[in-house]
Amino acid sequence: MGLGSTAKKIQALSDRAEAMYRQVQELQQRITNLEEEVDDTHDTVSRMDHQLTEQRALLLAIADEHGLDGEEILAQAAIDEADELAAEDEGEADAADATTDESDEASEASVE
Numbered sequence: 001m002g003l004g005s006t007a008k009k010i011q012a013l014s015d016r017a018e019a020m021y022r023q024v025q026e027l028q029q030r031i032t033n034l035e036e037e038v039d040d041t042h043d044t045v046s047r048m049d050h051q052l053t054e055q056r057a058l059l060l061a062i063a064d065e066h067g068l069d070g071e072e073i074l075a076q077a078a079i080d081e082a083d084e085l086a087a088e089d090e091g092e093a094d095a096a097d098a099t100t101d102e103s104d105e106a107s108e109a110s111v112e
Contacts, residue, residue, distance in 0.1 A: 056074075063070035
């Protein structure tokens, strides 16, 4: 009777080991696919960065042809964008503060 029970335990252990091995293989495949996707994304971003640099140079040259200071325009655009982001961050912070204040008031009310 002992050998039958041991054989069943060994078979169950073997089945679990095979299942885990399959999972490890699947994970390895997923990691390999992710690495390939990351490499592709890196190549795409590098290509886009190069194209953006070329476009910036072209726009600066066009602005210069028309007597405009392209660098000043870009600097002002960056300032405007930073101001907008700061305003959004303040809005989110105010909303978070309001939520925290409401939670604190609710907690105080439940304690009383």
